[in-house]
Amino acid sequence: MSHEILSVLEYMEKEKGIRRPDMIEAISGAIASAAQKGVSAGRDIRVEINPKTGALKAWSLLQVVDSVSDASLEIHVEKARQIKPEAQIGETIEKEVDPAFLGRIAAQTARQAIMQRIRQFEKDRIYDDYKDTVGDIVTGTVRRRERGDLIVDLGKAEAILPPRERVQGEDYAPGESIRCLLLKIEQTNRGPDIILSRSNINFVRRLFEVEVTEIADGTVTIEAMAREPGYRTKIAVNSSDPKVDPVGACVGARGARVKTIVRELGGEKIDIIRFYSNPLQLLEEALKPAVPKNIKVNEVERRIHFEVAEDDLSIAIGRRGFNAKLTSRLLGWKLDIGKEEKEAVGFDEKVAKAVEGLNAITGLDPEVASRLVSAGFASPEVFEGVTATDLVDVGFSVDEATDVLSKVEAYFQQTG
Numbered sequence: 540m541s542h543e544i545l546s547v548l549e550y551m552e553k554e555k556g557i558r559r560p561d562m563i564e565a566i567s568g569a570i571a572s573a574a575q576k577g578v579s580a581g582r583d584i585r586v587e588i589n590p591k592t593g594a595l596k597a598w599s600l601l602q603v604v605d606s607v608s609d610a611s612l613e614i615h616v617e618k619a620r621q622i623k624p625e626a627q628i629g630e631t632i633e634k635e636v637d638p639a640f641l642g643r644i645a646a647q648t649a650r651q652a653i654m655q656r657i658r659q660f661e662k663d664r665i666y667d668d669y670k671d672t673v674g675d676i677v678t679g680t681v682r683r684r685e686r687g688d689l690i691v692d693l694g695k696a697e698a699i700l701p702p703r704e705r706v707q708g709e710d711y712a713p714g715e716s717i718r719c720l721l722l723k724i725e726q727t728n729r730g731p732d733i734i735l736s737r738s739n740i741n742f743v744r745r746l747f748e749v750e751v752t753e754i755a756d757g758t759v760t761i762e763a764m765a766r767e768p769g770y771r772t773k774i775a776v777n778s779s780d781p782k783v784d785p786v787g788a789c790v791g792a793r794g795a796r797v798k799t800i801v802r803e804l805g806g807e808k809i810d811i812i813r814f815y816s817n818p819l820q821l822l823e824e825a826l827k828p829a830v831p832k833n834i835k836v837n838e839v840e841r842r843i844h845f846e847v848a849e850d851d852l853s854i855a856i857g858r859r860g861f862n863a864k865l866t867s868r869l870l871g872w873k874l875d876i877g878k879e880e881k882e883a884v885g886f887d888e889k890v891a892k893a894v895e896g897l898n899a900i901t902g903l904d905p906e907v908a909s910r911l912v913s914a915g916f917a918s919p920e921v922f923e924g925v926t927a928t929d930l931v932d933v934g935f936s937v938d939e940a941t942d943v944l945s946k947v948e949a950y951f952q953q954t955g
Contacts, residue, residue: 545593556668556695557660563588565656570595582611585633598633662730665696669724669733676745677721677735681711691717691735704736706769709805718803720745738768743809746800747774753788760785762814763821765868769807770858773825773865775814786811818843818870825866829855844875852876856915859925863915864932875934877913900950907943910934922947 544566551557567586574584574597583600601614603626614634619626626632679691679698689700689711700719711717719735720742726732736742744761753759754776763775776785789811790797797809812824822831822843829851835844847855855876856863867874896918897908914933916922922944930940 543593544588544595548590548593551657551660556664557657559590561660562657563590565660569656571597584636595638597636597638599636600631601634602631603628658730665733666724666731668695669693669721669731672721673723674741674745675721676718676742676749678716678718679735681713681715681717683713689717691719693733696733698733698735700735700737704734704738706738706805706807708769709737740764740766740772743772743774743800743804746803747789750796750799751789751791753778753783753785758783759788763869763871765865767861767865769805770861771808771810771865772804773810773812773869775812775821775824775869777814786813818872821870822866822872822874825869826855826862831855840873841871842873842875843870844877846877853915858915859921860915860929860933864929867932873934900946901953902946903943907939911943919947919950 547566548559548562551562552559567588571584571586574586575582585598585600587596587598588594589596599611601619602612603616603619604613605616605628607613607615614632616626616628619632622634623632677693677698679693682690682692682697684690687702689705691698691700698719698721700717704719704722717737719737720739722734722736722739724731724733743766744764747761748754751759754761758780759776759778761774762777764772766772774789776789778785778788788796791799797811801807801809810825812821812827815821815824819834819836822834822845826847829847831845831847833846836842837844854862857865863874863876897903897911897916898905900908900919911917914930916925925944927937927940927944930943931937935943
């Protein structure tokens with residue numbers, strides 16, 4: 540059995556990173572516990588393992604008495620003095636026993652206990668190895684799918700990339716290399732689960748910290764970010780050194796730095812702008828090339844109303860309202876986007892025509908239809924993939940958003 544024990548010690552130390560003293564303590568304790576429940580039931584057993592050879596020794600702990608009533612727990616004083624000449628009645632001595640006496644059943648039970656302890660050691664090691672890596676980018680290999688999750692091999696442990704943390708449209712096959720943000724470590728009944736993310740906004744932040752030296756050394760700072768995974772990220776940067784252009788540093792020579800990040804994000808667009816503490820200046824930067832005009836600020840509600848030229852309206856709002864939504868998140872202000880007065884007639888005509896198209900949706904209130912058109916939802920087809928959250932972000936209440944989407948769904952069911 541010593542050969543088996545030595546093999547276990549060497550394997551766990553080299554392959555699993557579990558310290559030999561820890562394994563010896565676990566194995567000896569498991570064998571003693573198994574023996575006490577098996578053929579040596581009732582006995583108090585101490586087990587010792589040689590860390591170099593794996594040799595196993597066992598002792599039975601016996602109380603010295605002058606009259607033995609239970610041989611498994613007691614030893615006569617005369618026999619005790621053969622082991623320990625100065626033994627006295629009432630003390631406890633150790634009597635070495637043949638490890639083979641522990642029995643085959645005890646060995647099997649110990650083997651099961653050892654595997655349980657090994658699994659616990661591995662769980663503890665996984666947590667210790669990765670607890671300081673939370674928030675960092677890690678690289679792994681996709682191994683398999685389990686109930687929709689991607690299982691990623693990080694080398695020392697397997698991690699989980701759940702559907703909610705993936706970017707829509709991205710797909711990875713087993714064997715592919717993948718970079719992710721180590722989002723968190725969740726403690727479960729099975730042990731720690733390492734959760735990865737590619738959709739979290741901090742994944743983009745860490746990519747910039749890795750690729751842009753000036754961000755890594757603190758010269759350039761990321762002051763604000765907003766992201767729609769797979770579509771676009773807006774990032775506002777500042778510099779503590781007047782000689783360093785923060786936007787240029789992030790873009791890199793001929794766009795090399797930002798292109799590397801865009802490739803990693805599967806083509807997701809990235810807008811890098813200079814940060815201004817004044818929200819109106821930041822708004823102008825974030826909306827370029829659209830130009831906000833007739834700006835009105837409501838400090839109490841943290842809401843900004845502004846107008847843009849008709850030609851700039853689609854740019855300011857963006858597909859499915861994403862550009863307006865991202866700009867709002869970047870500023871931390873709610874935005875109301877309207878038309879410029881001098882183009883009111885032409886714009887109103889187009890709005891009226893679009894509202895007429897939305898009237899095909901049964902039961903849709905004309906006032907709600909007009910607001911939908913102003914937010915960029917100019918036809919029933921635009922609602923494909925739109926969620927209630929998308930509508931709430933452009934000024935609708937939750938009830939209004941839910942009602943609109945239910946009517947749109949009914950419209951598509953009727954039109955087939």
